[in-house]
Amino acid sequence: MNTVRTTNTVRMTTGQALVRFLSRQYSERDGVEHRLIEGCFGIFGHGNVAGIGQALLERPGDLTYHQARNEQAMVHAAVAYARTRRRLSTLACTTSVGPGATNMVTGAALATINRLPVLLLPGDTFATRVASPVLQELELPYAADISVNDAFRPVSRFFDRVQRPEQLAHAAIQAMRVLTDQAETGAVTLALPQDVQAEAWDFPEELFAKRVWHVRRPVPDPDSLAAAVAVLRSARRPLIVAGGGVVHADASAALAAFAAATGIPVAVTQAGKAALPHEHPAAVGGIGHTGSVAANALAHDADVVLGVGTRWQDFTTASRTLFADPDVRFVNLNIAAFDAAKHAGVAMVADARAGLEALTTALTGWSAPAEHRSRAAEAVRRWDAEVDAAFARAHTPLPAQSEIIGAVREAMAPHDVVVSAAGSIPGDLHKLWRPTDPLGYHVEYGFSCMGYEIAGGLGVKMAAPEREVFVLVGDGSYLMMAQEIVTAVAEDVKLVIVLVQNHGYASIGALSEAVGAERFGTQYRFRNRQSGTFDGDVLPIDLAANAASLGANVLRATGLADFRTALTTARASTRTTVIHIDTDPLLGTPSSQAWWDVPVAEVATTPTTTKARRDYEQAKTTQRPLLRPAAS
Ligand SMILES: Cc1ncc(C[n+]2csc(CCOP(=O)(O)OP(=O)(O)O)c2C)c(N)n1
């Protein structure tokens, strides 16, 4: 005889059920539990006000609501939060249909590229379509089931549209799986039609049981470990390239121990910049186009390269020109098989910490040749002296950006955090910064998204209120997205924002010059009636006044001494403080001596371009495919 088991149900809207479900999700790694979704950013419109909005109002204890000013910015803040929590906790983001939703697409791409978890809940147009087309509906004549939210598909690691309340449970569970899977994580999007959000259904009570998502530390399989060890043991000039994966996996101590035991020099990517403290004897600094000459010289001659938690972006490889030994072989320790397979390396698919520990044990008694280690130490000594000089240029009338960076680092305590994303600051930080703490360096350089800086700083501080957060932002980035200062003020989240005013794009200006494009369109100036372009006078804008109008304390610094005083005042303050400082846009930092592939026009009427093209073609000849199988 069949017995039908009845499950207890509870009648709720889809919005209420999702909020309740999210409040019951936990991640766990190394035996420690964390709330997986710690809160929810939201901007309301007709597409979410009665659904998720009403649910957040009804149960404030389930999910803390945070009010942002721009949907893209709230995704940045949530992503920065997740990175600071080493991918074990994140925030959700709810929006209306239409522009509120599509404003999040850039943030989604940033999350997915940086492999950082964020839960996006864009509203969607009516599932029933009773009144179509509704306000902000796309209406494609050839495909009635596409909405603007389909734009999230290519930039999400998981996408679903919940067309019926009955679909919520499985969509939500798969969403949590992807958020917590260290190899798959990125933007996770649940598009929620506005009628479905408000529709009631009898949800099974067991959907709301506490769920703990175990975050594994997979160990390398014995065969790939043996293959990696064989390659490493054969090395005469080995180099480690540590990426963001080391920080996400909390593997800095394991990296430090491995480097100390083997003496292999450690170079770092942008995301991995603070994976090893500057003081570690094996640390050789940033690698690649924005790296140190020390790391790049070692990379040039390396016969074996161990990549740990890196996705081998072109800045890291100097567009595949950096590793010049024709017989160079790679070993890739990575949680994602996708990244471990790159450069034809021996693929050790494993957690960074577990993999480094396994390698340390397996290589007991072996170390890199002494002359290689002393060559590395000597190169670092020379580079450190160059950096010291860049910090102390005493340039007048306007200071160099390198001096600003040096002063910020001096003003910071060891556990404070520096945040940046786009323009010339990230490259200068990668070259010059001397990290002390793995979470103390937060530069978004997977997407290098102008506008991330202030929103990202907000997310960092929300995730780590015990740390002082110093946001370094250029005037261009500031003009793209400064409005989250208002959110910081409203939430009483204190940031120190250093606003580097150089009247335009110092970074792209220098790049433009390098490709023969004569800084065209990279300065913020009046249109000149004679030349027809923007090379007139400097504009009469006042970004310090702008910051004050958004509710921040503002300090206008003139010159370096004044700037140092302002930093001390700002650090001691309890309020979000913007320090405005003018710098000279034409002063660079010491060269990394590593290239970056940016195509130059093949034919041109400007002689500067023709010359740049010749240099470009020369550099192209040093580019290598890196396809030789390491294990052969
Ligand atoms: C959203 C976005 N648009 C365009 C770019 C291309 N880009 C990179 S840096 C930059 C200029 C940044 O200017 P600013 O913030 O003033 O920094 P600076 O170059 O002066 O250091 C531009 C336009 C980008 N990275 N992100």
Ligand SMILES: [Mg+2]
């Ligand atoms: Mg600028």
